[in-house]
Amino acid sequence: MRLEGKVAIVTGAASGFGRGIAEAFAREGxxxxxxxxxxxxAAAVASTIGTAAVPFTCDVSRKADVxxxxxxxxxxxxxxxxxxxxxxxxxxxxxxMTVTEAEFDRIYAVxxxxxxxxxxxxxxxxxxxxxxxxxxxxxxxxxxxxxxLTWYNGSKGAVLTLTKSMAAELAAKRIRxxxxxxxxxxxxxxxxxxxxxxxxxxxxxxxxxxxxxRFSKPSDIANAAVFxxxxxxxxxxxxxxxxxxxxxx
Numbered sequence: 001m002r003l004e005g006k007v008a009i010v011t012g013a014a015s016g017f018g019r020g021i022a023e024a025f026a027r028e029g030x031x032x033x034x035x036x037x038x039x040x041x042a043a044a045v046a047s048t049i050g051t052a053a054v055p056f057t058c059d060v061s062r063k064a065d066v067x068x069x070x071x072x073x074x075x076x077x078x079x080x081x082x083x084x085x086x087x088x089x090x091x092x093x094x095x096x097m098t099v100t101e102a103e104f105d106r107i108y109a110v111x112x113x114x115x116x117x118x119x120x121x122x123x124x125x126x127x128x129x130x131x132x133x134x135x136x137x138x139x140x141x142x143x144x145x146x147x148x149l150t151w152y153n154g155s156k157g158a159v160l161t162l163t164k165s166m167a168a169e170l171a172a173k174r175i176r177x178x179x180x181x182x183x184x185x186x187x188x189x190x191x192x193x194x195x196x197x198x199x200x201x202x203x204x205x206x207x208x209x210x211x212x213x214r215f216s217k218p219s220d221i222a223n224a225a226v227f228x229x230x231x232x233x234x235x236x237x238x239x240x241x242x243x244x245x246x247x248x249x
Contacts, residue, residue, distance in 0.1 A: 001029030002230045007077040009033045009069060009122070011060050011114070012087030014041025016187035017137060020218025021084055021225045026052045028226055031077045035060075035069055036087070060087045060114035061106075070121040080125040082229045085115050085159075086137040093195025096150040104151050111155035115162055123175065131174030133229050136163050137221070138179040140244045148195055160240055167238030176237040178228045183244035185216035211246030 008025050012018035014036035022032045026049045034049070035058045036042040042055035054076045058065045073080050089110045091103045115136060126132030141149055142156030160179060167177040184193050184206055196202050207213060224241050227233055242248050 001027075002226060002232070003082070004029035006030040006081040006229070007033075007073060007079050008082035008084065008229065009035055009073050009080065009118075010084040010086055011035045011058065011069075011118070012137075014038040014045055016189075017182065017185065017218050017221040018084070018086040019045050020222035021086060022053065023049060024219075024222035024226050025082070025229065026050075028230075030082065030229075033069065033073045033076065060085075060118065061109035063117055066114070066117040067121050070118075070125060074125060079129050080122055080132065081129055082133045082135070083118060083122045083126075084135045084137070084225060084229075085118055086135075087114060088137060088189075090149065090152040090189055090192050092192045093148040095148075099151050107152055107155050108158075111152075112158045112162070115159065115166075119166065123170065123173065126175050127173050132176070134166065134170075134175060134177045135225055135228050136177070136179040138163065138181050138240055140181045140183045140242065140247050143181055143240070143242070144248050149193065163240060164238045171237060176228075176234070178237060179240040180221055180224050180228070181240050181242045181244060181248070182216045182221050183210055183247040185218070185221070187218070190215075209247060210244070211249065214245060216243055216245065 008030045010022040013022040013034040025032050032053045034042045034046040035056045039057040046053040046055040056072045058069045091099045138159040139156040141153040142160045145153035163179040191198050224243050
């Protein structure tokens with residue numbers, strides 16, 4: 001198995017992409033901390049995985065929660081090798097002029113500040129293991145932004161820049177940092193991204209811009225995450241894989 005003996009944390013793992021990543025990691029032999037603000041959801045996912053997983057309730061924008069998360073991983077499994085910063089929020093697709101200050105603050109706290117907090121807490125533990133892999137869930141929105149999600153787009157642009165800068169700085173510690181750029185996917189945020197009801201007709205409007213003709217699935221993102229976490233990709237750092245069906249061509 002590709003991740004045998006590895007310990008991983010996946011944030012936002014109670015559903016969607018995060019759940020897919022956590023389950024895929026466990027299938028590949030990793031022990032996984034399923035972290036999410038949704039306590040019941042995290043527990044359900046961990047229960048489905050079995051003894052290779054433990055749940056942890058965490059608001060990734062809060063320092064105390066993040067520090068507790070890293071401590072929980074070390075206590076449960078003895079260390080930390082892989083960190084997936086997957087938790088994220090967005091605002092409804094709308095004019096940039098109508099997004100509230102509270103929405104803006106929450107987006108940058110969850111999508112950007114969380115990476116700062118998890119890095120400070122996780123890097124010392126990864127150093128103790130001789131290195132590690134950090135994977136940030138960014139978005140095609142950070143690479144090819146479109147109207148209606150401006151402030152969210154900006155947060156994902158920050159994730160892409162952070163990924164490259166972190167990769168350059170942490171390489172000396174043998175910690176690799178990469179990102180994944182999903183296109184709009186079948187997750188709980190699909191209605192917000194579309195800014196309209198989730199109907200077959202409205203889906204078709206968005207799918208028309210994806211050459212391979214469908215939304216992304218959790219399994220698509222999970223496959224990319226397994227590759228970036230796998231020791232076989234040990235010479236890859238600072239990249240962002242576009243898992244987008246050709247959306248960014």
